[in-house]
Amino acid sequence: MTLHVAPSHLPTTLGGLRTSGWISRPVKEELRRNAIAKIAKGEPLFAGVLGFENTVMPQLENALLAGHDVVFLGERGQAKSRIIRSLTGLLDEWMPIIEGSEINDDPYAPVSRHARDLVEQLGESTPIAWVHHSERFGEKLATPDTSIADLIGEVDPIKVAEGRYLSDELTLHYGLVPRTNRGIFAINELPDLAERIQVGLLNVLEERDVQIRGYKIRLPLDVLLVASANPDDYTNRGRIITPLKDRFGSQIRTHYPLEVATEVAIIEQESRPASIGDVEVVVPDFMKEVIATFSHLARQSNHISQRSGVSVRLSVSNFEIMCANAVRRALRAGETNVAPRVSDLEALAASTSGKVEIESLEEGREGAILEQIVKAAVLQVYKRLATPATVHIDKVNEILAAFESGTLAHAGEDITSSQLVQLLSDIPALKSVVEVFVGTNANPAVLASGVEFVLEGLHLSKRLNKDSSGVRATYRAKA
Numbered sequence: 001m002t003l004h005v006a007p008s009h010l011p012t013t014l015g016g017l018r019t020s021g022w023i024s025r026p027v028k029e030e031l032r033r034n035a036i037a038k039i040a041k042g043e044p045l046f047a048g049v050l051g052f053e054n055t056v057m058p059q060l061e062n063a064l065l066a067g068h069d070v071v072f073l074g075e076r077g078q079a080k081s082r083i084i085r086s087l088t089g090l091l092d093e094w095m096p097i098i099e100g101s102e103i104n105d106d107p108y109a110p111v112s113r114h115a116r117d118l119v120e121q122l123g124e125s126t127p128i129a130w131v132h133h134s135e136r137f138g139e140k141l142a143t144p145d146t147s148i149a150d151l152i153g154e155v156d157p158i159k160v161a162e163g164r165y166l167s168d169e170l171t172l173h174y175g176l177v178p179r180t181n182r183g184i185f186a187i188n189e190l191p192d193l194a195e196r197i198q199v200g201l202l203n204v205l206e207e208r209d210v211q212i213r214g215y216k217i218r219l220p221l222d223v224l225l226v227a228s229a230n231p232d233d234y235t236n237r238g239r240i241i242t243p244l245k246d247r248f249g250s251q252i253r254t255h256y257p258l259e260v261a262t263e264v265a266i267i268e269q270e271s272r273p274a275s276i277g278d279v280e281v282v283v284p285d286f287m288k289e290v291i292a293t294f295s296h297l298a299r300q301s302n303h304i305s306q307r308s309g310v311s312v313r314l315s316v317s318n319f320e321i322m323c324a325n326a327v328r329r330a331l332r333a334g335e336t337n338v339a340p341r342v343s344d345l346e347a348l349a350a351s352t353s354g355k356v357e358i359e360s361l362e363e364g365r366e367g368a369i370l371e372q373i374v375k376a377a378v379l380q381v382y383k384r385l386a387t388p389a390t391v392h393i394d395k396v397n398e399i400l401a402a403f404e405s406g407t408l409a410h411a412g413e414d415i416t417s418s419q420l421v422q423l424l425s426d427i428p429a430l431k432s433v434v435e436v437f438v439g440t441n442a443n444p445a446v447l448a449s450g451v452e453f454v455l456e457g458l459h460l461s462k463r464l465n466k467d468s469s470g471v472r473a474t475y476r477a478k479a
Helices: 014-020 027-041 056-066 080-090 113-125 157-161 195-207 231-235 242-247 260-270 285-298 312-333 342-353 366-385 393-404 417-426 428-438 444-460
Strands: 070-073 094-098 128-132 137-141 153-155 172-174 183-188 209-212 215-218 223-229 250-253 409-412 464-469 472-477
Touching (some): 014 113, 027 056, 027 080, 027 223, 056 080, 056 250, 070 080, 080 137, 080 183, 080 223, 094 113, 195 242, 223 231, 260 285, 260 312, 285 312, 285 342, 285 444, 312 342, 342 366, 342 409, 342 444, 393 428, 393 472, 409 417, 409 444, 417 428, 417 444, 428 444, 444 464, 444 472
Parallel strands (some): 070 223, 070 250, 137 183
Antiparallel strands (some): 094 128, 153 172, 409 472, 464 472
16 A cells, blocks of 8 residues: 655645635535536546546546535446545545544634644644545445444443443444545445445435434435446346435446447456466467457347346456466467467456356356357457458368368467468468468568468358367368
């Protein structure tokens, strides 16, 4: 965690703060002002969230301008948590508090007993500390065992043992919500919060008071409440108490990337570096598109549970495992440059199985279903790229004629890049088609990836036959 040190020019006493002209604003007003500045300049609210520019972001901008608490509804892997955590970037960089305050007391309107007593004793000499905007965020994953003590607070038995009365406010150990005072508090998976805890949370947010061990204290907190939930849990099961649901001014529906290009951009942004050790990995664009298209097709498949969703994290994991398989293949072949090929897509079973729920009436059909989706993704990308405008039919016919005259092409893990590239010399027409996908200056590893992609595309288009055995595949003419 980065330790932020406040600039030396900031005031250190209450009197100095008043002299500086600092103005205290509610957190929602603070967010509104900073959001207005960004919107007016045409800047995005924050970076790193792709594909929501024309859907989610306008709704979020409206919510911030209206000063609403917000609930994000969406399946897993739709960037809900990233959006929520990024909201801190819309807060002022530094915020003054009474030094030593556990709940970020506003120097002009202290809430806690500690802060009130300190201001009463020291007046304008009251020491001021500064909190960075990144520290003004609290988050809790709602679970059935979440308690009022976690969110609001509890009596600290050690403080009682020191001689304080149980009713003394100083005996309190504040929970997550008070500690996020003058900031943003987020609850993930809100429907999983027990109803009695929802009532307690509503009480402190609406009535501004809470009862702890029978002692009623006032907590006039200033908090932006943000939550996330699965749409099915939030809207259909009735697991949210109506008053708390009414607390949210805006309900924003998130979604998965609508376009393959957006998913590819997310893969490039989120995945680990493809190169591993001394092996340099270059991933052709068409292989990135295959990975992204696989996720899009999985989201449309009747064989995969759409209620649990197909997270964008699936695309990232599949991309990383594909690259890892290519590196392993290169290490065995003694190659220092490698590009993922169609044959590396067999490794996706391991990275996909744990992230999707297969719905099949037949036992053991999971592997076949995933294989069908992989093939469909390869074919879809091939057809999109290999149009009559890019791949001349005469060249394709020349390739097919070469196979009909007895040419065989071997592919798989044990086939080196140089072996696949040799096909470009054996079948000159193949080179011109491959260059449509990889360009004219590609290295041998990328050329080999292009060769296998074209062969697989012709096979899936029912122009070539393919025989598979273990890690080896052989392409031959149609019988």
